[in-house]
Amino acid sequence: MNITVWNENRHEKKNPAVRDIYPEGIHGAIAQFLQEEANQVRTATLDEPEHGLTDAVLSDTNVLLWWGHTAHDEVDDGIVEKVRQRVLEGMGLIVLHSGHFSKIFKTLMGTSCDLKWREADEKERLWVVEPGHPIMDGIGEYIELEKEEMYGEHFDIPAPDEILMMSWFEGGEIFRSACTYRRGQGKIFYFRPGHETYPTYYNKEIQRVIKNAVKWAAPTRRSRPVYGNAQPLETIKGK
Amino acid sequence: MNITVWNENRHEKKNPAVRDIYPEGIHGAIAQFLQEEANQVRTATLDEPEHGLTDAVLSDTNVLLWWGHTAHDEVDDGIVEKVRQRVLEGMGLIVLHSGHFSKIFKTLMGTSCDLKWREADEKERLWVVEPGHPIMDGIGEYIELEKEEMYGEHFDIPAPDEILMMSWFEGGEIFRSACTYRRGQGKIFYFRPGHETYPTYYNKEIQRVIKNAVKWAAPTRRSRPVYGNAQPLETIKGK
Amino acid sequence: MNITVWNENRHEKKNPAVRDIYPEGIHGAIAQFLQEEANQVRTATLDEPEHGLTDAVLSDTNVLLWWGHTAHDEVDDGIVEKVRQRVLEGMGLIVLHSGHFSKIFKTLMGTSCDLKWREADEKERLWVVEPGHPIMDGIGEYIELEKEEMYGEHFDIPAPDEILMMSWFEGGEIFRSACTYRRGQGKIFYFRPGHETYPTYYNKEIQRVIKNAVKWAAPTRRSRPVYGNAQPLETIKGK
Amino acid sequence: MNITVWNENRHEKKNPAVRDIYPEGIHGAIAQFLQEEANQVRTATLDEPEHGLTDAVLSDTNVLLWWGHTAHDEVDDGIVEKVRQRVLEGMGLIVLHSGHFSKIFKTLMGTSCDLKWREADEKERLWVVEPGHPIMDGIGEYIELEKEEMYGEHFDIPAPDEILMMSWFEGGEIFRSACTYRRGQGKIFYFRPGHETYPTYYNKEIQRVIKNAVKWAAPTRRSRPVYGNAQPLETIKGK
Numbered sequence: 001m002n003i004t005v006w007n008e009n010r011h012e013k014k015n016p017a018v019r020d021i022y023p024e025g026i027h028g029a030i031a032q033f034l035q036e037e038a039n040q041v042r043t044a045t046l047d048e049p050e051h052g053l054t055d056a057v058l059s060d061t062n063v064l065l066w067w068g069h070t071a072h073d074e075v076d077d078g079i080v081e082k083v084r085q086r087v088l089e090g091m092g093l094i095v096l097h098s099g100h101f102s103k104i105f106k107t108l109m110g111t112s113c114d115l116k117w118r119e120a121d122e123k124e125r126l127w128v129v130e131p132g133h134p135i136m137d138g139i140g141e142y143i144e145l146e147k148e149e150m151y152g153e154h155f156d157i158p159a160p161d162e163i164l165m166m167s168w169f170e171g172g173e174i175f176r177s178a179c180t181y182r183r184g185q186g187k188i189f190y191f192r193p194g195h196e197t198y199p200t201y202y203n204k205e206i207q208r209v210i211k212n213a214v215k216w217a218a219p220t221r222r223s224r225p226v227y228g229n230a231q232p233l234e235t236i237k238g239k
Numbered sequence: 240m241n242i243t244v245w246n247e248n249r250h251e252k253k254n255p256a257v258r259d260i261y262p263e264g265i266h267g268a269i270a271q272f273l274q275e276e277a278n279q280v281r282t283a284t285l286d287e288p289e290h291g292l293t294d295a296v297l298s299d300t301n302v303l304l305w306w307g308h309t310a311h312d313e314v315d316d317g318i319v320e321k322v323r324q325r326v327l328e329g330m331g332l333i334v335l336h337s338g339h340f341s342k343i344f345k346t347l348m349g350t351s352c353d354l355k356w357r358e359a360d361e362k363e364r365l366w367v368v369e370p371g372h373p374i375m376d377g378i379g380e381y382i383e384l385e386k387e388e389m390y391g392e393h394f395d396i397p398a399p400d401e402i403l404m405m406s407w408f409e410g411g412e413i414f415r416s417a418c419t420y421r422r423g424q425g426k427i428f429y430f431r432p433g434h435e436t437y438p439t440y441y442n443k444e445i446q447r448v449i450k451n452a453v454k455w456a457a458p459t460r461r462s463r464p465v466y467g468n469a470q471p472l473e474t475i476k477g478k
Numbered sequence: 479m480n481i482t483v484w485n486e487n488r489h490e491k492k493n494p495a496v497r498d499i500y501p502e503g504i505h506g507a508i509a510q511f512l513q514e515e516a517n518q519v520r521t522a523t524l525d526e527p528e529h530g531l532t533d534a535v536l537s538d539t540n541v542l543l544w545w546g547h548t549a550h551d552e553v554d555d556g557i558v559e560k561v562r563q564r565v566l567e568g569m570g571l572i573v574l575h576s577g578h579f580s581k582i583f584k585t586l587m588g589t590s591c592d593l594k595w596r597e598a599d600e601k602e603r604l605w606v607v608e609p610g611h612p613i614m615d616g617i618g619e620y621i622e623l624e625k626e627e628m629y630g631e632h633f634d635i636p637a638p639d640e641i642l643m644m645s646w647f648e649g650g651e652i653f654r655s656a657c658t659y660r661r662g663q664g665k666i667f668y669f670r671p672g673h674e675t676y677p678t679y680y681n682k683e684i685q686r687v688i689k690n691a692v693k694w695a696a697p698t699r700r701s702r703p704v705y706g707n708a709q710p711l712e713t714i715k716g717k
Numbered sequence: 718m719n720i721t722v723w724n725e726n727r728h729e730k731k732n733p734a735v736r737d738i739y740p741e742g743i744h745g746a747i748a749q750f751l752q753e754e755a756n757q758v759r760t761a762t763l764d765e766p767e768h769g770l771t772d773a774v775l776s777d778t779n780v781l782l783w784w785g786h787t788a789h790d791e792v793d794d795g796i797v798e799k800v801r802q803r804v805l806e807g808m809g810l811i812v813l814h815s816g817h818f819s820k821i822f823k824t825l826m827g828t829s830c831d832l833k834w835r836e837a838d839e840k841e842r843l844w845v846v847e848p849g850h851p852i853m854d855g856i857g858e859y860i861e862l863e864k865e866e867m868y869g870e871h872f873d874i875p876a877p878d879e880i881l882m883m884s885w886f887e888g889g890e891i892f893r894s895a896c897t898y899r900r901g902q903g904k905i906f907y908f909r910p911g912h913e914t915y916p917t918y919y920n921k922e923i924q925r926v927i928k929n930a931v932k933w934a935a936p937t938r939r940s941r942p943v944y945g946n947a948q949p950l951e952t953i954k955g956k
C-alpha cells in the first residue's frame with residue numbers, strides 16, 4: 001500500500017506551541033505510526049510545488065490522508081479536481097478534523113460541511129456505535145480525550161453511508177465523528193479528532209482507528225465502469 | 240406550495256418532432272399536471288434573463304423541478320450556486336431524466352453522475368422496490384413505458400438515501416431510476432424517465448410519481464441550524 | 479387517520495408517583511395531545527382482552543403507538559405476530575422509550591435491542607441531526623429535558639434508515655434517540671424519551687415530534703406487492 | 718479463518734439431476750473453491766445431529782454459509798437461535814439463493830423475505846452498482862448466467878445497508894441480488910444466484926464473489942459491547 005499524508009503545515013511553522021507538540025509536523029507524526037504497518041508512506045504539504053501532489057504522486061497513491069485548517073483557500077482548484085478524479089477512480093481518502101472545510105471534502109460532499117466549534121480544553125468521549133465495522137477493530141467501547149476542540153451538530157454533511165462513532169462533549173454537544181462514504185470507486189472516511197494544539201495523534205487508539213481506516217479505504221482491483229453510448233446486449237423487438 | 244418548473248427548452252425550439260409532442264414545452268406539460276393539485280406553478284427556461292431564476296423567484300419557490308440536456312454548460316455558475324444554497328436552506332429539488340448531467344445535480348452529488356445510454360425505442364419497466372414510500376402512493380407493481388431512451392448502470396452517484404424504483408430495459412440493462420437524497424435541509428428526488436422524443440410526461444403514472452415527489456420534497460418549517468463558534472451549554476471543569 | 483395508543487399501564491396501577499404524573503395513564507396523556515390534530519384516537523392496554531388489539535381494532539388502525547416496560551413477556555405471541563403482519567401491510571408503528579425491549583420491536587429488528595441504562599435524574603439534550611426530515615418540522619436545534627432516564631450506546635439495533643436526533647446525557651453517554659425504519663410497507667419510528675417517573679409526554683416539543691411522526695408513518699394507498707410464482711412478462715428464448 | 722458451509726442437502730439425495738451437477742452436494746462444491754484460499758472449511762448438513770451445528774462448531778466458526786430450500790421448517794428453532802446469537806456476537810453469515818426463506822435469515826431481517834420466482838431456464842445478468850466495495854473486487858461490469866431461476870421484486874427485505882449487484886432477467890423482472898447488512902457485531906451478505914438444477918457454483922465469477930464475501934464477513938476483534946445498568950462517567954449535578 002502506498003500512502004500519502006497531506007498536511008497544510010502552517011500552524012507548525014507559525015505557532016511554537018504546535019511545533020512543540022508536532023516537531024515533524026502533523027504529517028510527520030501520522031506518517032510515523034502508519035509506517036509501523038509495512039506501508040510505503042509519503043508526506044506532502046501545501047508549500048511544496050503542486051502542494052506535493054504531482055500527477056506521479058497521485059497516480060501512485062492508494063490512500064490519501066488530508067489535514068488542513070487555515071489555508072483551505074490556498075489549495076489550487078486544479079489540484080483539488082485531480083484529487084477528486086483519483087477518488088472517483090478508487091483512491092481512498094481520509095479526511096481529518098478541520099479538513100471538513102477543505103475544498104476536496106466539500107466538493108465530494110456537495111454540502112456546506114459547516115458545524116459548531118469551540119476551543120475550550122474540554123473532554124471528548126467518542127462512543128462506538130457500529131461495533132462490527134473493520135475500522136473499529138481493536139477499539140473499546142469508547143475513546144476518551146481529556147482535551148480537544150469541540151465540534152457540534154448540526155454537521156452539514158450528507159447522511160453518511162455508515163456512522164461508526166459519535167462524540168460526547170463536556171460542554172453539552174454531540175457529533176458524528178467517524179463517518180464513511182463511497183464516491184465513484186473510492187472510499188472516504190471522515191474522522192473528527194485532531195486539533196493542532198493537542199497531542200491527539202499520539203493517542204494509541206486514535207492511531208488504531210486511522211490505521212484501520214487506511215486498510216479499509218484500499219482500492220478494489222477492477223477496471224472503471226464503462227460510461228457513454230452502449231450497444232444492446234439483447235435483441236430489441238421494434239428494431 | 241409554490242413550484243417552479245425549469246426547462247432548458249431547446250429541443251422544443253429546434254426539433255419539430257419534440258415540439259409536436261410538447262407544443263408548450265416539457266415545462267408546460269409538467270406545469271399543467273402539477274396545477275391539478277392546487278399548487279402555484281411557475282415555469283422558467285434557460286433563455287430568459289437569469290434563466291428565469293431570479294432571487295425573487297428562488298426565494299419564493301418551495302420545490303424546483305429541473306429538465307436539461309444539450310445546454311448544461313450554458314447555465315450560469317452563479318445561478319447554480321444560488322440554487323444550491325436554496326436547496327441547503329430547504330427548497331425541494333426534483334431532477335428529471337437527462338438532468339443527471341446538470342451542473343446543479345453534479346455539484347450536489349460530488350460525483351461524475353455518468354451512466355450508459357442508448358436511443359433505441361426500447362421498452363422500460365420501472366419496478367417498485369420501496370412500496371411504503373409516499374412517492375410510491377397509488378403506483379402499481381411497476382410502470383411500463385413502451386419506448387424510452389435507455390440509461391444503464393453503472394450510474395456514478397452516491398448511494399441514494401432511498402431507492403424507490405429500478406428499471407428493466409429490453410436491451411439488457413438495469414438502472415436505479417427513482418432515488419432520494421437529503422442535502423442540508425433540502426430534499427432531492429432523481430427520476431429517470433422523460434426523453435424528449437417520447438410522450439412520457441403524459442403518462443398518468445409518471446405524473447403521479449412526480450406529483451407525489453413534489454409533496455414529499457416540500458420544505459420543513461424550521462430555522463436553519465446555527466453554525467460557527469458556540470458557547471458551552473454546560474460547565475467545563477478545566478475552565 | 480385512525481390511531482391506537484397501546485400502553486402496558488402497569489406502573490400507573492402500582493406506583494402512586496407514576497399515577498400522580500399520568501392520572502389517565504401514559505396512553506391517556508398521549509391520546510389527549512394526538513386528538514388535537516383531528517385524528518381518531520383509541521387506546522388499548524395490556525390487561526384488556528386480546529390486550530385491546532382485536533382483529534377489528536388492528537385492521538382499523540393506521541398508526542399504532544407502543545409503550546411497555548415491565549411486562550413485555552406477558553404480551554401474547556399471537557398478538558405480536560398480528561401486529562407484525564399489519565406493519566408489513568403498511569400500518570405505521572411508533573415505539574416509545576422502553577418499548578425498545580418489546581416483543582414487537584425486537585421481532586421487527588432481528589437484533590437484541592439491548593442498551594445501557596441508568597435512572598439518575600440527569601439532563602438529556604436531544605440534538606437534531608437531520609433537519610430536513612418532516613418529523614423535525616417545527617423543532618429547534620435541540621430539545622432539553624431536565625431529568626430523564628439515561629439510555630446509552632451501544633444500542634443493538636440495525637443501522638437506522640434515518641437518524642433524526644441524538645441524545646447527550648449529563649453522565650457522559652450518547653444515544654441514537656430518534657430513528658426511522660421501513661419494514662414491508664410499514665414505517666417504524668423509535669423515539670427514546672418517556673420514562674414513567676417524569677412528565678416527558680407533557681413537553682410540547684416531545685409532543686410535536688410524536689405528532690409529526692404519526693403523520694409521517696401514515697400508510698401509503700397501494701395494494702400489497704404480489705409474491706410467489708410469476709409468469710414471464712417477456713418472451714424467454716429457450717422456451 | 719474457519720468457515721462452515723451449511724447445506725440442507727436434500728435435493729442432492731432425491732433428485733438425480735441435481736446429484737449429477739453436485740455429486741459432493743452443493744456444500745461440497747462451495748467448500749472446494751473456498752479451500753483454495755487457505756481457509757479451514759467444514760461442511761454441515763440438515764440430517765446430521767444438531768444439523769452439524771453443535772456449540773463447538775458454532776463457537777469455532779468465523780463465517781457461516783447457508784443454503785436451504787425445501788426443508789426450512791425442519792431446522793430446529795433452538796439451533797436457529799444459537800446461530801442468531803453467534804451472528805450478533807460477530808460471526809459472519811452468507812445466505813445463498815433460496816436461503817432467503819430460511820428461519821435464520823427471516824429472523825434476522827424481521828420481514829417476510831418473500832419474492833416472485835419462476836423456473837424457466839432464463840438468462841440472468843447481475844450488474845455491479847457499487848464498484849468500490851471489496852466484495853466486487855475483480856468482478857467485471859456484470860456477471861451473465863445463461864440459465865437460472867428468476868427471483869423478482871418486490872423482495873420483502875429491509876432496505877440493505879449496501880446494494881452491490883442488481884439482476885436483469887430475460888422474462889422482464891429485476892432483483893436486488895447482492896445485499897449487505899450488519900446485525901449486532903455480525904456482517905450478513907445475501908447473494909441470489911444458485912438454483913440447484915444449474916451449475917452456478919462452478920462459475921468462476923460467482924465463486925469470486927463468494928470468496929470476497931467470506932473475507933468481508935470476517936469478525937472484527939473486539940469484545941462485545943457492555944449492556945445493562947451503567948454507572949455515570951461524569952458527575953451528575955442533581956445527585
